[in-house]
Amino acid sequence: MSISRRRFLAGCATSTLALRxxxxxxxxxxxxxxxxxxxxxxxxxxxxxxGAMPGPVIEARAGDTIRxxxxxxxxxxxxxxxxGLHVSPTGHGDNPFLEVPTGEELLYEAPLPSxxxxxxxxxxxxxxxxxxxxxxxxxxxxxLVRGELDEIPEVAQATEHILMLKDFTIARNGVIPExxxxxxxxxxxxxxxxxxxxxxxxxxxxxxxxxxLRVVNASSSRYYRFEVEDHPLAIIATDGxxxxxxxxxxxxxxxxxxxxxxxxxxxxxxxxxxxxxxPYNRGAMMMGATATPPTEVLGHLIYSDTTAQAIPVPDRxxxxxxxxxxxFQRNFxxxxxMMGSFLINGRSFDMNRIDTHVQLGTVEDWVIENRGGMDHPxxxxxxxxxxxxxxxxxxxxxxxxxxxxxxxxxxxxxAFNDYPGMTVYHCHILDHEDMGMMGILEMS
Ligand code: C2O
Ligand code: CU
Ligand code: CU
Numbered sequence: 001m002s003i004s005r006r007r008f009l010a011g012c013a014t015s016t017l018a019l020r021x022x023x024x025x026x027x028x029x030x031x032x033x034x035x036x037x038x039x040x041x042x043x044x045x046x047x048x049x050x051g052a053m054p055g056p057v058i059e060a061r062a063g064d065t066i067r068x069x070x071x072x073x074x075x076x077x078x079x080x081x082x083x084g085l086h087v088s089p090t091g092h093g094d095n096p097f098l099e100v101p102t103g104e105e106l107l108y109e110a111p112l113p114s115x116x117x118x119x120x121x122x123x124x125x126x127x128x129x130x131x132x133x134x135x136x137x138x139x140x141x142x143x144l145v146r147g148e149l150d151e152i153p154e155v156a157q158a159t160e161h162i163l164m165l166k167d168f169t170i171a172r173n174g175v176i177p178e179x180x181x182x183x184x185x186x187x188x189x190x191x192x193x194x195x196x197x198x199x200x201x202x203x204x205x206x207x208x209x210x211x212x213l214r215v216v217n218a219s220s221s222r223y224y225r226f227e228v229e230d231h232p233l234a235i236i237a238t239d240g241x242x243x244x245x246x247x248x249x250x251x252x253x254x255x256x257x258x259x260x261x262x263x264x265x266x267x268x269x270x271x272x273x274x275x276x277x278x279p280y281n282r283g284a285m286m287m288g289a290t291a292t293p294p295t296e297v298l299g300h301l302i303y304s305d306t307t308a309q310a311i312p313v314p315d316r317x318x319x320x321x322x323x324x325x326x327x328f329q330r331n332f333x334x335x336x337x338m339m340g341s342f343l344i345n346g347r348s349f350d351m352n353r354i355d356t357h358v359q360l361g362t363v364e365d366w367v368i369e370n371r372g373g374m375d376h377p378x379x380x381x382x383x384x385x386x387x388x389x390x391x392x393x394x395x396x397x398x399x400x401x402x403x404x405x406x407x408x409x410x411x412x413x414x415a416f417n418d419y420p421g422m423t424v425y426h427c428h429i430l431d432h433e434d435m436g437m438m439g440i441l442e443m444s
Contacts, residue, residue, distance in 0.1 A: 056100025187221025240398030
């Protein structure tokens with residue numbers, strides 16, 4: 001396992017920290033602390049891991065143990081969640097019930113199974129009631145698992161960038177303000193849209209070259225319809241791992257927590273192309289009216305020199321796996337109550353109540369029905385899932401967040417093969433999670 005900063009752009013908020021390479025299984029120090037520095041080009045008091053936004057890149061391979069000496073230097077309780085990893089939720093693993101009080105340390109240890117898929121994951125705090133605020137203030141970092149996908153020759157030759165999409169609100173005095181009750185109801189959004197903490201950064205692409213963009217929606221509530229002008233996205237992986245074959249898309253909707261891994265070919269006339277966030281109406285009522293936000297510019301893609309030989313986009317990626325027919329079906333109904341209650345099956349989160357018990361060794365279909373007026377991105381810890389359409393066809397893409405548009409439903413198929421213990425599922429609009437749209441899942 002290693003930790004590195006080298007894949008971030010020069011000029012962004014993270015570049016001031018020294019590059020550090022660690023050996024496999026070496027202990028990584030992560031200190032969640034207040035920091036002062038440039039976010040979106042503004043001197044800001046934010047919170048970051050080791051003072052950085054985004055936090056350091058953690059890299060691992062299947063079979064490695066992620067070992068983090070975690071220190072809480074914040075003025076309040078926090079903890080750590082490894083979003084998307086298929087690891088144990090017990091002990092000092094990916095346990096969302098752990099709490100690390102101010103000034104204390106905890107050694108997190110998450111052994112990855114030898115079969116762990118490669119992919120783009122991320123880490124962020126997960127203390128119920130404080131998650132949205134802590135993430136919004138800047139606490140998040142990328143976590144890469146490398147493997148089979150990275151060894152496909154064309155993918156290996158591509159120039160790789162991680163793009164953490166994160167919005168901020170920064171007051172004139174450099175302070176990130178608290179969200180109002182209304183903003184929490186809608187899911188807080190910031191007006192400054194950054195990539196890796198930078199406002200409109202530039203990424204260069206060689207003519208004939210290939211870029212690999214690992215795009216992470218690390219925002220508390222904001223959705224992004226991600227597009228690069230005139231450059232279709234060759235999607236090679238979704239949240240939980242590689243696709244069996246490349247999927248082409250003009251743009252891709254990323255709900256909070258979701259990721260894509262996309263290749264971009266430098267086959268257009270040399271120039272500057274905008275990286276865009278296209279309008280998407282998630283049903284939130286901003287300032288009294290349903291807001292379909294305008295197209296926003298997130299950054300630019302700039303052509304540089306020409307590479308000698310064009311690298312083609314591969315078509316076949318990895319062998320497809322789909323889950324077998326389910327043993328059991330379960331229904332989850334999402335509703336928005338009055339006065340900021342966000343409910344699953346009519347109930348608000350309770351730390352002392354197990355909502356769902358599943359048996360290890362089974363496959364389940366979960367039908368998630370959204371009866372609310374806003375979209376809710378449904379997320380499950382520990383076990384990734386696959387989407388089943390209304391005709392019963394299963395999509396081989398592995399996901400850990402599925403957007404459930406308002407007044408509609410989605411069916412997901414999920415296997416519980418290993419890892420007994422307790423974990424959670426929740427809406428990844430983190431304000432909704434904090435206001436109760438979360439349940440406890442026990443696997444045994
Ligand atoms: Cu990314 Cu339970 O969260
Ligand atoms: Cu998660
Ligand atoms: Cu929600």
